[in-house]
Amino acid sequence: MRVRSLAALLLAGGLALTACGKEGSPADTGSAPTQAAEADVKVDGSATFDKMKSRGKVVIGVKEDQPGLGFKDATTNKYSGFDVEIARLVAAKLGFGEDKIEYKAIASAGREQALINGDVDYYVGTYTINDGRKEKIAFAGPYFVAGQDLLVRADDTSITGKETLMGKKVCSVTGSTPIKRIKDEKLTEDANITEFQNYSQCVSKLAEGAVDAVTTDDAILKGYAAQEKDKFKVVGKPFSKEPYGIGLNKEDKPLRDKVNDVLQSAIDDGTWKNIYDSTLGKSGSPAEPPAIDRY
Numbered sequence: 001m002r003v004r005s006l007a008a009l010l011l012a013g014g015l016a017l018t019a020c021g022k023e024g025s026p027a028d029t030g031s032a033p034t035q036a037a038e039a040d041v042k043v044d045g046s047a048t049f050d051k052m053k054s055r056g057k058v059v060i061g062v063k064e065d066q067p068g069l070g071f072k073d074a075t076t077n078k079y080s081g082f083d084v085e086i087a088r089l090v091a092a093k094l095g096f097g098e099d100k101i102e103y104k105a106i107a108s109a110g111r112e113q114a115l116i117n118g119d120v121d122y123y124v125g126t127y128t129i130n131d132g133r134k135e136k137i138a139f140a141g142p143y144f145v146a147g148q149d150l151l152v153r154a155d156d157t158s159i160t161g162k163e164t165l166m167g168k169k170v171c172s173v174t175g176s177t178p179i180k181r182i183k184d185e186k187l188t189e190d191a192n193i194t195e196f197q198n199y200s201q202c203v204s205k206l207a208e209g210a211v212d213a214v215t216t217d218d219a220i221l222k223g224y225a226a227q228e229k230d231k232f233k234v235v236g237k238p239f240s241k242e243p244y245g246i247g248l249n250k251e252d253k254p255l256r257d258k259v260n261d262v263l264q265s266a267i268d269d270g271t272w273k274n275i276y277d278s279t280l281g282k283s284g285s286p287a288e289p290p291a292i293d294r295y
Helices: 003-012 047-055 082-093 108-117 177-184 199-208 218-227 253-269 271-278
Strands: 058-062 070-072 101-105 137-146 148-153 170-173 193-196 213-217 232-234 242-249
Touching: 047 242, 047 253, 058 082, 058 108, 070 082, 082 101, 082 242, 082 253, 082 271, 108 137, 108 242, 137 218, 137 253, 148 177, 148 199, 148 218, 170 177, 170 199, 177 193, 177 213, 193 199, 199 213, 199 218, 199 232, 213 218, 218 232, 242 253, 253 271
Parallel strands: 058 101, 170 193, 170 213
Antiparallel strands: 137 242, 148 213, 148 232
């Protein structure tokens, strides 16, 4: 699926991504590893980094409505999730501790312009790398590869992948790429397809037993599973490929190279796995770090 399309739908519908019975509460992300700010960092030739140093803080574009990925707690105003922890890791390796980070929630449709304008220094939030976006901005990463998958009840052993959906009731968002794929590939009968304006409705129907599976991006599904790990699970057989990257100003190659180095080091020394295990990994669904694409 295209995360751009999904996020636009979620935001347009005013969706607070919360699982059934957990309205307004973030995913149980546990304790992510604390990242100490590096000292005396230099990124020669990076105009963006020079601006960060001049203002004394880093401004990071994020999502605030995706449990397990980028979520802002309404009570504490604290951000949590896999994407947020990746953003914090990069900030620390650039020399900025948590007290020197300003998070700025940017709607999906405004991400490229925010980077072009310099409203944010970089963006971390289910941002799929594709050629169209590369014409406007640059990407470091990918730091995660997502794909369309299925959320089912924890005790359901009958659905093991898309090939077992025939005869099952499947729910997704109206007009989304995931529901289009279900229809186009005729993975279940049309009468078994349920569509709503947001995924929280689908998850509620799944909990009630009114549908058998919810389908969308697996990273988002893992967020729901992490919230209600006794109720839901992600099947774990993605049937599309969506590489998530860190969005940067297109002209700032020195910063892109630096961020790629940060991500590679995190993969090599186990930090990436620790971050995943403490966030999306709470869903019980494993993941492997991707190969960095230094285009």
